[in-house]
Amino acid sequence: QLFRLEDYRPSDYLIPQIHLTFRLARDTTTVVADLTVERRAGTEACAPLVLDGDGLKLKRIELDGYGNPAHEATSGKLVLTNLPEARSFRLLIETELDPDRNKALMGLYRSNGVYCTQCEPEGFRRITYFLDRPDILSVYHVRIEAAKAEAPLLLSNGNPVAGGELGDGWHFAEWHDPHPKPSYLFALVAGDLGCLRDSFTTMSGRTVELAIHVEHGKEKLAAYAMDALKRSMKWDEDAFGREYDLDVFNIVAVSDFNMGAMENKGLNIFNDKYVLADEATATDTDFANIEAIIAHEYFHNWTGNRITCRDWFQLCLKEGLTVFRDHEFSADQRSRGVKRIAEVRTLRALQFPEDQGPLAHPVRPRRYREINNFYTATVYEKGSEVVRMLRTILGAETFRSGMELYFERHDGQACTIEDFLKVFEDASGRDLSQFGLWYNQSGTPNLTIKASYEAGTLTLDIEQSVPPTPSESRKRAMHIPLAFGLIGSDGKETGFTAAEGATVENGVIHVRKRSHKLRFHGVPERPVLSLNRGFSAPVTLAIEQRPEDLAFLVGHDSDPFGRWQAFNTLLTDALIAGYRLLLGGKEANYQKDIAKLAGRIATDATLEPAYRALALTLPSEADIARDIGRDIDPDAVLAARSTLSAFIAAANREPFGKLYEELEDRGPFRPDAASAGRRALRNVVLGYLARLEGGADIAERHYRTATNMTDLIAGLGTLAHEHAGSPRTDAALADFAARHATMPLAMDKWFQIQSTTPGTKALETVRALMRHPAFHIDNPNRVRALLGTFSTGNQTGFHRADGTAYAFFADALLEIDGGNPQLSARLATAFRSWRSLEPARQEKARQALVSIAGANSVSVDLRDIVERSLA
Ligand code: ARG
Numbered sequence: 001q002l003f004r005l006e007d008y009r010p011s012d013y014l015i016p017q018i019h020l021t022f023r024l025a026r027d028t029t030t031v032v033a034d035l036t037v038e039r040r041a042g043t044e045a046c047a048p049l050v051l052d053g054d055g056l057k058l059k060r061i062e063l064d065g066y067g068n069p070a071h072e073a074t075s076g077k078l079v080l081t082n083l084p085e086a087r088s089f090r091l092l093i094e095t096e097l098d099p100d101r102n103k104a105l106m107g108l109y110r111s112n113g114v115y116c117t118q119c120e121p122e123g124f125r126r127i128t129y130f131l132d133r134p135d136i137l138s139v140y141h142v143r144i145e146a147a148k149a150e151a152p153l154l155l156s157n158g159n160p161v162a163g164g165e166l167g168d169g170w171h172f173a174e175w176h177d178p179h180p181k182p183s184y185l186f187a188l189v190a191g192d193l194g195c196l197r198d199s200f201t202t203m204s205g206r207t208v209e210l211a212i213h214v215e216h217g218k219e220k221l222a223a224y225a226m227d228a229l230k231r232s233m234k235w236d237e238d239a240f241g242r243e244y245d246l247d248v249f250n251i252v253a254v255s256d257f258n259m260g261a262m263e264n265k266g267l268n269i270f271n272d273k274y275v276l277a278d279e280a281t282a283t284d285t286d287f288a289n290i291e292a293i294i295a296h297e298y299f300h301n302w303t304g305n306r307i308t309c310r311d312w313f314q315l316c317l318k319e320g321l322t323v324f325r326d327h328e329f330s331a332d333q334r335s336r337g338v339k340r341i342a343e344v345r346t347l348r349a350l351q352f353p354e355d356q357g358p359l360a361h362p363v364r365p366r367r368y369r370e371i372n373n374f375y376t377a378t379v380y381e382k383g384s385e386v387v388r389m390l391r392t393i394l395g396a397e398t399f400r401s402g403m404e405l406y407f408e409r410h411d412g413q414a415c416t417i418e419d420f421l422k423v424f425e426d427a428s429g430r431d432l433s434q435f436g437l438w439y440n441q442s443g444t445p446n447l448t449i450k451a452s453y454e455a456g457t458l459t460l461d462i463e464q465s466v467p468p469t470p471s472e473s474r475k476r477a478m479h480i481p482l483a484f485g486l487i488g489s490d491g492k493e494t495g496f497t498a499a500e501g502a503t504v505e506n507g508v509i510h511v512r513k514r515s516h517k518l519r520f521h522g523v524p525e526r527p528v529l530s531l532n533r534g535f536s537a538p539v540t541l542a543i544e545q546r547p548e549d550l551a552f553l554v555g556h557d558s559d560p561f562g563r564w565q566a567f568n569t570l571l572t573d574a575l576i577a578g579y580r581l582l583l584g585g586k587e588a589n590y591q592k593d594i595a596k597l598a599g600r601i602a603t604d605a606t607l608e609p610a611y612r613a614l615a616l617t618l619p620s621e622a623d624i625a626r627d628i629g630r631d632i633d634p635d636a637v638l639a640a641r642s643t644l645s646a647f648i649a650a651a652n653r654e655p656f657g658k659l660y661e662e663l664e665d666r667g668p669f670r671p672d673a674a675s676a677g678r679r680a681l682r683n684v685v686l687g688y689l690a691r692l693e694g695g696a697d698i699a700e701r702h703y704r705t706a707t708n709m710t711d712l713i714a715g716l717g718t719l720a721h722e723h724a725g726s727p728r729t730d731a732a733l734a735d736f737a738a739r740h741a742t743m744p745l746a747m748d749k750w751f752q753i754q755s756t757t758p759g760t761k762a763l764e765t766v767r768a769l770m771r772h773p774a775f776h777i778d779n780p781n782r783v784r785a786l787l788g789t790f791s792t793g794n795q796t797g798f799h800r801a802d803g804t805a806y807a808f809f810a811d812a813l814l815e816i817d818g819g820n821p822q823l824s825a826r827l828a829t830a831f832r833s834w835r836s837l838e839p840a841r842q843e844k845a846r847q848a849l850v851s852i853a854g855a856n857s858v859s860v861d862l863r864d865i866v867e868r869s870l871a
Pocket residue numbers: 118120121258259260261262263296297319372375822
């Protein structure tokens with residue numbers, strides 16, 4: 001079935017209240033839903049009530065206390081007819097579930113012995129028949145009954161209101177959530193878990209009890225998450241004036257989870273990967289992710305929960321905005337410049353390929369067959385960029401008053417993107433209709449810019465174009481805020497007296513037409529251009545800049561992103577030139593200047609270590625492939641990259657060696673951004689040193705002497721990737737597995753390191769690891785660690801020329817699809833850029849996709865991705 005935005009229509013009935021009773025047992029859990037149903041004003045009395053279901057078994061139904069009203073029930077729908085004349089009536093529905101057999105991890109399931117739920121977007125209908133759509137807001141009262149031995153802990157949304165014994169070793173708890181909410185925010189958790197407690201006093205002086213529930217024995221591993229939670233609560237008060245609105249806030253970590261985490265009202269449920277951390281088990285990246293995701297889910301309390309989405313087409317209303325908020329939070333907690341560079345790298349790595357391939361869709365899609373397939377980088381990350389541009393265009397102050405208006409006007413409502421844009425129009429008095437195209441038009445805009453300077457006048461010829469994307473061939477011109485700087489030969493910003501041809505305000509060029517001839521008058525000398533500062537717009541730029549100008553920017557741009565971008569452009573240009581030489585049967589060779597520049601950045605003590613680490617990280621093979629764009633040969637990409645890395649290492653042997661020694665962590669472990677930045681720089685330097693003679697010794701010593709997971713993984717990864725199959729690598733891998741056998745999150749890293757070892761041999765490794773006793777196909781983290789990283793993080797392994805990895809992967813997808821369609825569909829997106837490969841690989845990839853499409857039973861989820869990829 002195809003769902004279309006323009007088909008939205010309010011439902012005939014409302015459900016202002018729901019009282020749920022769960023009797024939890026592993027294979028037969030009963031759920032009694034007591035609904036207060038209200039006919040909407042204007043609905044005819046004879047209108048049927050059509051409730052959503054998914055795989056449900058109806059056990060009992062009563063209407064206003066009378067059994068068996070006129071109804072028709074299938075596993076996917078419950079239709080009631082001949083309803084009472086009265087505006088409002090009570091409907092009681094009993095269903096029976098089997099949480100143990102729920103491998104799709106949607107609805108009510110058991111993870112590691114813990115009952116838990118995932119209802120977004122359409123999981124509630126796997127629990128009971130309901131109007132399972134986000135514009136139906138209900139007050140929930142939930143009673144949970146369970147055997148005390150199995151589930152001493154009973155949680156749901158809102159505040160706890162009752163609890164006690166039931167006899168026979170059973171007990172119960174009742175929860176009441178006073179805030180009306182859509183069904184996707186419902187949650188229940190029951191099990192035997194340990195707990196870390198704390199409290200937070202809100203800005204108005206209320207005390208909130210905080211708890212993070214984790215597996216027994218892992219309580220200490222929740223300390224960092226708890227700290228991040230308290231910082232998030234404080235930050236949302238300071239930055240957006242948002243206060244928490246319940247007496248308790250619970251977080252539960254579970255080990256089987258399809259996504260990162262879920263913002264259920266007052267009861268966030270997390271993939272344990274984003275809660276549990278200490279120096280022995282988590283890397284610095286894990287710590288940063290935990291901080292960001294704890295914040296993200298907490299921020300949803302206002303952007304998502306208090307103000308929710310009218311329908312799933314509006315998903316970006318809550319996700320784009322909340323990602324923007326968590327980005328700002330992390331920027332304030334860490335280094336803003338470094339954070340921005342990391343965000344842009346993620347956007348380019350995950351969203352650009354989506355926008356440039358067959359799965360492209362607008363930030364607010366207009367069509368879907370399976371909404372689960374739209375929890376994408378476009379909705380989340382590009383959605384966040386759109387909010388950022390809004391702030392750039394309006395200015396921080398006006399943006400903030402628009403947000404105030406949003407919270408004031410729409411609290412308690414289910415809204416649309418139009419509602420969101422309107423508050424900013426009202427707050428600013430501006431017309432944002434052209435800006436609104438960012439939500440509705442897919443594809444990454446390109447700006448082609450030609451610059452010339454003559455007699456005090458700088459002229460920029462700017463052309464914008466938006467490439468065609470599936471079902472959108474003709475595009476309208478967009479409003480692109482392009483932040484810029486003109487830098488003089490002394491390294492300082494030079495001014496101009498007037499600009500004509502486009503609006504220029506506060507360091508931003510407003511590109512609104514297909515082409516602009518923009519003239520800056522009164523520019524004293526030919527300036528070096530810094531364009532798209534801070535990555536003010538998610539676009540690609542085509543501009544010829546001389547290498548010496550780029551090198552100048554590396555040293556002088558006051559914008560950290562601009563400096564990083566300039567060096568990254570130099571690296572990318574060099575890599576692509578090397579790649580072309582290799583394809584032509586020659587050797588890749590590189591200019592001395594680039595190695596010198598790398599050495600200068602590495603040792604520039606005025607720069608933050610974290611920044612230096614990012615700058616010195618070569619574009620990934622996938623980055624390079626994306627910038628080449630077509631006819632890609634992944635083996636040549638890898639060769640070009642390895643050669644450049646070795647070239648830079650050879651030219652900087654001495655300073656890199658010194659830096660490596662200097663940066664050694666002494667003293668107790670600290671997870672803060674500055675300490676993490678030093679480790680990051682040292683580990684990037686390690687990667688270079690490992691390319692030189694004796695490199696294996698350094699990597700091995702790094703591994704043996706590591707005192708935290710970040711360094712351990714850096715050592716092991718370097719050994720495994722540069723010296724695959726050597727006895728010392730095998731010994732280190734065995735050592736790691738022995739040390740971490742009981743910590744699944746650490747074992748995920750062990751699987752990942754092996755699946756991402758470059759080269760054709762990886763396929764055999766991955767096949768063997770699928771038969772490893774620690775590989776569990778029902779556990780999404782493990783599947784992603786082995787198969788997800790193989791397909792997206794191992795260009796030469798996955799895209800091996802004979803196509804056997806594609807065929808293997810297609811079979812694996814079908815196997816996963818039998819239990820967890822959401823996961824198989826997500827993994828299948830690894831094929832999305834298949835058309836940019838060289839022809840032979842393209843054909844093999846196409847065959848693999850066709851084989852999935854032709855298989856016997858393919859889920860709606862997987863079929864949707866495969867068919868769009870082939871279209
Ligand atoms: N709303 C969650 C978040 O962004 C994501 C949950 C999506 N779940 C899913 N099954 N599609 O934090």
